[in-house]
Amino acid sequence: MFKSGRKFWLIIVVAIVLVAGSVDRSLATLLTISNPGFDDVPLLDGGASLSIQGWGGTGTYGTRNPLSTTFDVDYADGNVAWINSGYVSQVLPYNLTAGHLYTLTVDVGYQQATSCSTCTSFGYMMELLEGGTLLNAYSGTGTAGQWDKDVSLTYLAYDSGGPLEIRLGTSGKRTHFDNVRLGNTAVPEPATFMLLGSGLLGLAGFGRKRTKVL
Numbered sequence: 001m002f003k004s005g006r007k008f009w010l011i012i013v014v015a016i017v018l019v020a021g022s023v024d025r026s027l028a029t030l031l032t033i034s035n036p037g038f039d040d041v042p043l044l045d046g047g048a049s050l051s052i053q054g055w056g057g058t059g060t061y062g063t064r065n066p067l068s069t070t071f072d073v074d075y076a077d078g079n080v081a082w083i084n085s086g087y088v089s090q091v092l093p094y095n096l097t098a099g100h101l102y103t104l105t106v107d108v109g110y111q112q113a114t115s116c117s118t119c120t121s122f123g124y125m126m127e128l129l130e131g132g133t134l135l136n137a138y139s140g141t142g143t144a145g146q147w148d149k150d151v152s153l154t155y156l157a158y159d160s161g162g163p164l165e166i167r168l169g170t171s172g173k174r175t176h177f178d179n180v181r182l183g184n185t186a187v188p189e190p191a192t193f194m195l196l197g198s199g200l201l202g203l204a205g206f207g208r209k210r211t212k213v214l
């Protein structure tokens with residue numbers, strides 16, 4: 001009796017873990033960002049413009065197609081965003097949703113000292129906002145000539161809110177960003193687990209009753 005009870009509980013736990021796992025995987029998506037790789041407007045190699053399609057901002061910023069000698073290794077991902085003393089931002093067509101985990105990921109690069117002798121400050125920041133309110137921020141330090149790939153921050157939403165916004169900025173000169181991604185994963189809440197558990201218990205109770213009658 002005790003043995004079969006333990007087995008029953010083990011089955012419930014495994015079922016919950018399996019269902020929760022599949023829910024988590026099926027709801028993990030990348031949210032659509034306008035011009036996330038800054039390649040909407042084609043530029044010649046070495047070319048630059050003082051605007052970024054789909055993005056607003058402060059300070060001086062624009063789109064750039066780096067020359068092969070701009071970074072230590074020839075940059076292979078087309079255009080990038082560049083910013084001097086300010087930030088670029090984009091409000092997304094998605095509202096903050098309770099129970100979702102958001103992961104903001106970008107690549108950050110600084111050109112070689114030989115191509116910019118006055119580029120001596122390598123601090124940058126990335127922020128995730130909701131309705132103009134900061135949710136989470138990350139401040140990092142880059143290296144001349146290098147790209148830091150997949151720099152990320154996360155935010156787990158306990159409450160729903162207004163439209164999500166991404167900000168990428170710097171107090172320095174010629175900070176480059178590329179490949180902006182915002183992942184969105186629905187996280188099963190403890191309440192979901194409890195509902196699921198009680199549902200399974202109800203089924204179990206029903207099954208036991210029938211067994212008794214038979």
Ligand SMILES: [Ca+2]
Nearest residue numbers: 037077078079
């Ligand atoms: Ca790009």
Ligand SMILES: [Ca+2]
Nearest residue numbers: 045065066067
């Ligand atoms: Ca190039």
